[in-house]
Amino acid sequence: MTACLPPAEGGSGLGLGRDxxxxxMAFDLLLRLGRASLPVARLVEGHIDAVKLVTLHGGPAQIVEMAAGVRAGGLLGVWGGR
Incomplete structure (x- = not known):
């Protein structure tokens, strides 16, 4: 799950929208996962989205802390509702 981290934090920037x-690659991954298991694909999509949000809107210390958590095996998520 570290592939979506920014390159400066040891990832490849998967799904961050800069490359x-x-x-x-993120699209292809989510497409394949969705065909195999839609719930798993939604979890991975939420993780990628959460990493992207922290990367775009978080401060440097927040990004470092988030990346450390992901490298330690953490899974991030987002919640959307009305």
């Missing part, structure tokens, strides 16, 4: 190839 077209990494975006395509």
């Amino acid at each position: 077209p190839q990494a975006t395509r």
Whole structure:
């Protein structure tokens, strides 16, 4: 799950939207996962989205802390509701 971390934090930027190839890789990954198990794909998508949100809107210390948690095996998520 570390692939979606920014390169500066040891990831490949998968799905962060900065590199077209990494975006395509995220799309392909989610498509394959969705075909196998939609619930698993939604969990992975939420993790990627949460990493992206922290990377885009978090401060440097928050990004470092988030990345350390992910490297330690943590899974992030987002919650959307009305």
